[in-house]
Amino acid sequence: MWTWFHKLASPPHFYRIAGLTIPAFSWAAGLLVAAGLYGGLVLAPPDYQQGEGFRIFYVHVPSAILSMFVYATMAIAAAIGLIWRMKLAHAVAAASAPIGAWFTACALATGSIWGKPMWGTWWVWDARLTSELILLFLYLGYLGLRSSFDDLQRADRASAVLAVIGIVNLPVIHYSVVWWNSIHQGSTLLTPGAMPIAMKWPALCMLAGFALFYGAVLFVRLRGEVVRRERSAAWLREVLVK
């Protein structure tokens, strides 16, 4: 197990395996998102209160879940990188940040578009909305901090500390709708019976599709990050000749 792990984590091996798996991830993500789109926009019945307007659910909820999932991945990878001084872990954190930031921006923007007709406002300083905005600032802070270092190793370590600190925000986002009496409703997907299966399956397809999309884009970025961290000229030459 460990030898397998070390082999996978070795840059040349990882670079090659990642290149081979990206098409599979992309295809699976594309098919799941296409199924989710058709199910969510065409097959799912309208909601009894929001009518067709509830279909924003199918892009808002997966974006929001991914914004948190990507942060959790990034923070755990950063912690592993700090503790075990593992270059590949730092690379995972660095490659995840821009993807997570974009998912967070999507969650905030689609929530805003949804809030206008239904709640009657684009934005309120509700605990859920505010903590999600803080998540966006954490991502941007992480990216800004990284870009302020010329040395990659120092950038990795300093930004990893910030990523680890920010994980405290994740339970706040998740439980904000439970702890505070506010306008954002509770979790539909985690409440049994809150949504019939005819409406739920497209959301699950979209969620799985978005997760695989993250995997595919992460691997593309990771290949670059691995090359940036590689000092072995012999292997780089081999990659670049192709």
Next chain:
Amino acid sequence: MTPRQKRIWMVVGIVGGVGLAATLALQAFQDNLMYFQSPTQVLEQPIAGERSFRLGGLVEPGSVTREPGNLEVRFRITDNVEAIEVSYAGLLPDLFREGQGVIVRGKLGADGLFVAEEVLAKHDENYMPPEVAESLRMPPLIKQVEAGGA
């Protein structure tokens, strides 16, 4: 202690420390983070007429009246114990209907009428097709959907 163990404790310490600080800060601000007050809370401790605040509760079924000729809407917000009369002139959110949770921002007059500047509608985590809702017999909601569906 090996350097690696030291680094493990450093990471645990950072997360623990920041987590503790965040918990204490959120505890301290708990009252300010209360987004709205219920009619019972408002009537127990009335807030002076000059200050704007948020009142939240359910739109009392049967209480919504519209003034003919202008946009003014009157309704009562209830927490099933107390109720406060609200007046609002403006466009209502699509989810506004009798029995629905709403949050209104405005000022409470000396006459007990709450003049709202903003009306926000809440909704819960439940979604279902209209037929299912109908079979669960929720007549006021269904009527509203059909009337406002266009």
Next chain:
Amino acid sequence: MNIAEFLAMGGYAAYVWPAYALVFAVLALNVWAARRSHERALEEARRRLMQEESGR
């Protein structure tokens, strides 16, 4: 199914379609940015190698 009715989204077209368009534009942007990041890393590596070789 009626296309015009589908596009109207029960009166919510002005909210539903921009939300979907935005999310898919961002997904496309992510793919483009990731590819560019990978290519840039390769270019930097090439430059680094050339410097090392000329310095030797």
